[in-house]
Amino acid sequence: xxxxxxxxxxxxxxxxxxxxxxxxxxxxxxxxxxxxxxxxxxxxxxxxxxxxxxxxxxxxxxxxxxxxxxxxxxxxxxxxxxxxxxxxxxxxxxxxxxxxxxxxxxxxxxxxxxxxxxxxxxxxxxxxxxxxxxxxxxxxxxxxxxxxxxxxxxxxxxxxxxxxxxxxxxxxxxxxxxxxxxxxxxxxxxxxxxxxxxxxxxxxxxxxxxxxxxxxxxxxxxxxxxxx
Amino acid sequence: xxxxxxxxxxxxxxxxxxxxxxxxxxxxxxxxxxxxxxxxxxxxxxxxxxxxxxxxxxxxxxxxxxxxxxxxxxxxxxxxxxxxxxxxxxxxxxxxxxxxxxxxxxxxxxxxxxxxxxxxxxxxxxxxxxxxxxxxxxxxxxxxxxxxxxxxxxxxxxxxxxxxxxxxxxxxxxxxxxxxxxxxxxxxxxxxxxxxxxxxxxxxxxxxxxxxxxxxxxxxxxxxxxxx
Amino acid sequence: xxxxxxxxxxxxxxxxxxxxxxxxxxxxxxxxxxxxxxxxxxxxxxxxxxxxxxxxxxxxxxxxxxxxxxxxxxxxxxxxxxxxxxxxxxxxxxxxxxxxxxxxxxxxxxxxxxxxxxxxxxxxxxxxxxxxxxxxxxxxxxxxxxxxxxxxxxxxxxxxxxxxxxxxxxxxxxxxxxxxxxxxxxxxxxxxxxxxxxxxxxxxxxxxxxxxxxxxxxxxxxxxxxxx
Amino acid sequence: xxxxxxxxxxxxxxxxxxxxxxxxxxxxxxxxxxxxxxxxxxxxxxxxxxxxxxxxxxxxxxxxxxxxxxxxxxxxxxxxxxxxxxxxxxxxxxxxxxxxxxxxxxxxxxxxxxxxxxxxxxxxxxxxxxxxxxxxxxxxxxxxxxxxxxxxxxxxxxxxxxxxxxxxxxxxxxxxxxxxxxxxxxxxxxxxxxxxxxxxxxxxxxxxxxxxxxxxxxxxxxxxxxxx
DNA sequence: GATGAATGAGAGTTCATTCAT
DNA sequence: GATGAATGAACTCTCATTCAT
Numbered sequence: 001x002x003x004x005x006x007x008x009x010x011x012x013x014x015x016x017x018x019x020x021x022x023x024x025x026x027x028x029x030x031x032x033x034x035x036x037x038x039x040x041x042x043x044x045x046x047x048x049x050x051x052x053x054x055x056x057x058x059x060x061x062x063x064x065x066x067x068x069x070x071x072x073x074x075x076x077x078x079x080x081x082x083x084x085x086x087x088x089x090x091x092x093x094x095x096x097x098x099x100x101x102x103x104x105x106x107x108x109x110x111x112x113x114x115x116x117x118x119x120x121x122x123x124x125x126x127x128x129x130x131x132x133x134x135x136x137x138x139x140x141x142x143x144x145x146x147x148x149x150x151x152x153x154x155x156x157x158x159x160x161x162x163x164x165x166x167x168x169x170x171x172x173x174x175x176x177x178x179x180x181x182x183x184x185x186x187x188x189x190x191x192x193x194x195x196x197x198x199x200x201x202x203x204x205x206x207x208x209x210x211x212x213x214x215x216x217x218x219x220x221x222x223x224x225x226x227x228x
Numbered sequence: 229x230x231x232x233x234x235x236x237x238x239x240x241x242x243x244x245x246x247x248x249x250x251x252x253x254x255x256x257x258x259x260x261x262x263x264x265x266x267x268x269x270x271x272x273x274x275x276x277x278x279x280x281x282x283x284x285x286x287x288x289x290x291x292x293x294x295x296x297x298x299x300x301x302x303x304x305x306x307x308x309x310x311x312x313x314x315x316x317x318x319x320x321x322x323x324x325x326x327x328x329x330x331x332x333x334x335x336x337x338x339x340x341x342x343x344x345x346x347x348x349x350x351x352x353x354x355x356x357x358x359x360x361x362x363x364x365x366x367x368x369x370x371x372x373x374x375x376x377x378x379x380x381x382x383x384x385x386x387x388x389x390x391x392x393x394x395x396x397x398x399x400x401x402x403x404x405x406x407x408x409x410x411x412x413x414x415x416x417x418x419x420x421x422x423x424x425x426x427x428x429x430x431x432x433x434x435x436x437x438x439x440x441x442x443x444x445x446x447x448x449x450x451x452x453x454x455x456x
Numbered sequence: 457x458x459x460x461x462x463x464x465x466x467x468x469x470x471x472x473x474x475x476x477x478x479x480x481x482x483x484x485x486x487x488x489x490x491x492x493x494x495x496x497x498x499x500x501x502x503x504x505x506x507x508x509x510x511x512x513x514x515x516x517x518x519x520x521x522x523x524x525x526x527x528x529x530x531x532x533x534x535x536x537x538x539x540x541x542x543x544x545x546x547x548x549x550x551x552x553x554x555x556x557x558x559x560x561x562x563x564x565x566x567x568x569x570x571x572x573x574x575x576x577x578x579x580x581x582x583x584x585x586x587x588x589x590x591x592x593x594x595x596x597x598x599x600x601x602x603x604x605x606x607x608x609x610x611x612x613x614x615x616x617x618x619x620x621x622x623x624x625x626x627x628x629x630x631x632x633x634x635x636x637x638x639x640x641x642x643x644x645x646x647x648x649x650x651x652x653x654x655x656x657x658x659x660x661x662x663x664x665x666x667x668x669x670x671x672x673x674x675x676x677x678x679x680x681x682x683x684x
Numbered sequence: 685x686x687x688x689x690x691x692x693x694x695x696x697x698x699x700x701x702x703x704x705x706x707x708x709x710x711x712x713x714x715x716x717x718x719x720x721x722x723x724x725x726x727x728x729x730x731x732x733x734x735x736x737x738x739x740x741x742x743x744x745x746x747x748x749x750x751x752x753x754x755x756x757x758x759x760x761x762x763x764x765x766x767x768x769x770x771x772x773x774x775x776x777x778x779x780x781x782x783x784x785x786x787x788x789x790x791x792x793x794x795x796x797x798x799x800x801x802x803x804x805x806x807x808x809x810x811x812x813x814x815x816x817x818x819x820x821x822x823x824x825x826x827x828x829x830x831x832x833x834x835x836x837x838x839x840x841x842x843x844x845x846x847x848x849x850x851x852x853x854x855x856x857x858x859x860x861x862x863x864x865x866x867x868x869x870x871x872x873x874x875x876x877x878x879x880x881x882x883x884x885x886x887x888x889x890x891x892x893x894x895x896x897x898x899x900x901x902x903x904x905x906x907x908x909x910x911x912x
Numbered sequence: 913g914a915t916g917a918a919t920g921a922g923a924g925t926t927c928a929t930t931c932a933t
Numbered sequence: 934g935a936t937g938a939a940t941g942a943a944c945t946c947t948c949a950t951t952c953a954t
Contacts, residue, residue, distance in 0.1 A: 050277030136422030194364030506733030592878030650820030
C-alpha cells in the first residue's frame with residue numbers, strides 16, 4: 001500500500017527535489033474511489049440489502065461518515081457503483097471499433113470480447129444479476145445510463161447487412177436477439193457458475209474449462225450466423 | 229409426518245363423539261404451503277437479505293410464529309423454497325421423456341421447454357439469480373438436490389450420439405456446454421429482461437417479442453448442432 | 457385507573473379467591489400508557505428534538521422496540537403525548553359546567569381553574585410551549601384536536617351576555633381575547649417561571665407566592681369585566 | 685482582539701500602495717454578527733437541540749469552523765444568542781424613560797411597548813419559550829444578565845406609589861405581579877399564537893386582530909390599576 | 913481568517929427471533 | 934396449532950466537533 005505523506009512531507013519535497021510526489025491522506029477523490037471499490041465488492045457479493053455500510057467503510061479504510069458525506073445514502077452509493085460498472089462495460093464495448101473488421105471476424109471478436117469481459121469482471125456480472133432481480137429499478141432511474149445504449153444495435157445491424165451483402169452471413173437475423181444471445185452464452189456461464197458446477201459435479205470455472213467454454217460460445221454464434 | 233389436528237377438530241371431537249370419521253382439515257399443511265408460496269414471492273423479488281419475515285407471514289395469512297414453528301428460521305425457509313423450486317424444475321425436465329423422439333426433434337423440444345418453463349416461472353429464475361449471486365451456498369448444502377442432476381447429461385449424450393450415428397447432428401459437441409447454452413439463451417432473456425428492455429428501449433417482454441425470442445433460441449441451437 | 461386482570465390471574469382467582477389481582481407483564485395497554493407517561497416527562501423537559509427514545513423506553517421499563525411497535529416513530533409518539541395532554545386539558549375545562557353559576561362567579565371559577573390546572577400540570581405547559589415554538593405543526597395536523605375547541609367561546613359569550621343583562625359585567629368585551637387573557641395570566645407565570653425567578657431574584661414558585669399570584673389573576677380579570 | 689485583515693485587504697494593499705490609512709474591513713465582526721443572526725433564527729425556530737450547526741454556518745455564509753473559532757461550541761453560541769436577545773430587550777425597556785410621564789400614562793405606554801416589542805421580536809419570544817422549557821439553565825448561568833433586571837421593579841414601584849399618592853391608582857398592587865401580568869398579556873398572545881389560532885379557528889395574527897389585542901391588553905391593565 | 917476532509921459517539925429505527933398464553 | 938407482546942442485537946444514518954492545509 002502506498003505510504004501517506006502529509007503536507008509536512010510535501011514541504012520537504014520542495015527542498016529535496018528527488019522526492020517522489022506522494023498521495024496525501026486528505027484526498028477526496030481517493031477516498032471516494034476507495035469507497036466505490038469497496039462497495040462494489042460488498043454489493044456484488046451480498047446484494048443491496050445484504051451489504052453492510054460498516055463493512056464498506058472499513059474495507060475502504062475510510063470513516064463510515066465519509067460514505068454519507070460523499071454519497072448521501074447506501075442506496076445512492078449502490079447506484080453510483082452500478083452506474084460506474086455498467087458505464088465502464090458499455091465503454092469497453094464501444095472502444096472495440098468493430099467496423100474496421102470483416103463482418104464475420106467482427107462478430108467473432110465481439111463474442112470473444114463478451115466472454116473475456118465477463119470473465120474479468122465477474123463482480124459486475126453479480127451486480128447486474130442482483131439489480132435485475134430487483135427489477136432494475138435503480139438502473140432505470142439513472143439518467144447517466146439513458147444514453148449509453150442503443151448505438152450497439154446499429155453496429156450489429158451494419159455488420160449483419162455487410163455480411164449478407166458479402167454473402168457469408170445469412171439474411172433475416174434480428175440484431176437485438178443476436179446481441180442478447182451473444183451476451184447470454186457468456187454471462188449465464190459466469191452468473192450461474194455456482195449452481196452449474198454443483199449440478200454437473202464438474203469444476204466449470206477451471207481455466208481449462210473456461211477456454212473450452214469460450215470456444216463453444218464462438219462456435220454457437222458463428223454457426224448461427226453462417227450462410228448455408 | 230404427524231397428522232395435523234386443528235383445535236377446531238379437537239373441540240368438535242369433545243362435544244360430539246359421533247363425529248365424521250376424521251375431518252382432516254390439515255390446516256397445518258395448508259399453512260405450510262401458504263408460507264412457502266408467500267416466501268417464494270418475497271425471496272424472488274427481494275432476495276434473501278431483503279425479504280421480510282413479517283411480510284411473508286402476513287401474505288400467507290399466517291402468524292409469524294408459525295413460520296418458525298414449521299421452518300425454524302428465515303434461512304431454512306429460504307432453503308425450503310429453493311429446494312422446492314429447483315426440484316420442481318428438474319422434475320418437469322425429467323418428465324419430458326425425450327428419448328422417445330428423434331434426436332433433433334428431441335433437442336428442439338427441449339429448447340422450447342426451457343423457454344416455456346422460464347416464461348412460466350420467472351419467479352424461480354429470479355430466485356436462482358439471487359442464489360447464484362450469493363455463490364449458491366445454500367443450494368450446495370442441500371442434500372435433496374445432490375441427486376437431482378447429472379442424469380441430464382446422460383440424456384443429452386445419448387441424443388447427441390444417436391443424432392451423430394444417424395448423420396443429422398454434427399459430432400464433437402460437448403453435452404454439458406450444449407445444455408448450458410440451451411439454458412442460457414432462455415434464462416438470460418428472462419433474468420435480465422429489466423436491463424435489456426431499458427438498454428434497447430424495446431418492450432422485450434411483450435407476447436409478440438417472446439414468440440420471436442422463442443423461435444430465435446430454437447434457431448440458434450438447431451444451427452449449432454446441425455451436421456454440415 | 458382500572459386494574460388489568462389477565463387470564464392467568466383470572467384462573468388463579470378461581471382456585472384461590474384470596475389471591476390479589478396481579479398485573480401481568482404482557483399487558484399491551486399498560487406498556488402503552490407507561491410509554492406515554494415517560495414520553496410526556498421526556499418531551500416536556502427536553503423538547504421533541506432533545507428527547508431521547510432510549511430514555512423514554514427505559515423510564516417506561518419497556519423495550520425500545522415496543523415504542524415503535526405501538527407508536528411507529530418518535531414523532532408519532534410525540535403527537536400522541538400532545539394529543540393526550542391537550543385533550544385532557546380541554547376535557548377538564550369542559551367538565552366545569554360553568555353555566556350553572558352566576559356570570560361573575562363563573563368567570564372567577566374559571567380563572568381559578570386555569571391557574572390550578574397550570575399549577576398541577578406544569579409538564580403540559582412546557583409541552584405546549586415547545587410545540588408552539590415549533591409553530592404547532594404537529595397539533596395542527598392532528599385530526600383529534602380539530603373538534604375539541606370552539607365551544608369554549610360560546611360559553612364565554614353566554615356568560616358575558618348574561619352578566620351584561622344582569623348589569624354586573626360591562627358590555628363590549630371580546631370573548632376570545634378575554635379567554636386568551638385568562639389563560640395568559642396563569643400560563644405565562646408558570647411557563648416562564650424560570651426566567652422570571654432569575655430576573656426578579658424572588659422565588660416565585662413557592663406556595664406562598666403561588667397563592668398570591670392566583671389571587672392576582674382573579675383580581676385582574678374581575679377588575680376588567682366589572683361594570684363601572 | 686486582534687484586528688482582522690482579510691485576504692481582500694491584503695490583495696488591494698499589494699496593488700495600490702497609497703492605501704487608505706487602515707481599511708478596517710473587519711470581516712471578523714461581520715462574520716460573527718452573521719453567525720449570531722443565523723443562529724437566532726435557527727435556535728428560535730427549532731430550539732437548542734433541534735438546531736443544526738451546519739445550517740447556521742450555511743445561513744451565515746460562513747464556514748462551520750468559524751462558528752467554533754468565535755464561539756467555542758454550539759451551546760456557547762446559543763448562550764451568546766440568548767444574552768444578546770435578552771439584553772437588547774431589557775435595554776429597550778430601560779430606554780423608555782417612563783419616569784417623565786404621569787403614572788397612569790407611563791404604565792399605559794409600558795404596556796403598549798411590551799406589546800410592540802413582542803410583535804417586532806417574535807423570534808426572541810420563541811427563544812425565551814425554548815429556554816424556559818429547559819428550565820432556563822443557560823440564562824441562569826449567564827453573568828451578563830445578573831445585573832440587567834431588578835431595577836425594573838423599582839421603576840414600577842415608583843410609578844405605583846406616585847399614582848396612589850395622586851389618587852388615580854389604587855393602592856396595594858404588587859409591582860412584580862403587575863409586571864408579570866403586563867408581560868403575560870402580550871407574550872402569551874404571540875408565543876402561543878399557533879395553538880390559539882388553531883383552537884379558535886380565527887387568524888389571530890392578522891394586523892386587524894393585533895390592533896384589537898393591543899387595545900385589549902391596555903384595557904385590562906388600566907382597569908386593574910384604576911382607583912375605584 | 914478561512915476551508916474541505918475527516919471523525920467517533922450516539923441517534924432513531926429495523927429485524928429476526930422468542931416468550932407467555 | 935395459533936397469537937400478540939416482547940426483546941436485543943444490529944443497522945443506517947446524524948451530529949457536533951476537529952484536523953490539516
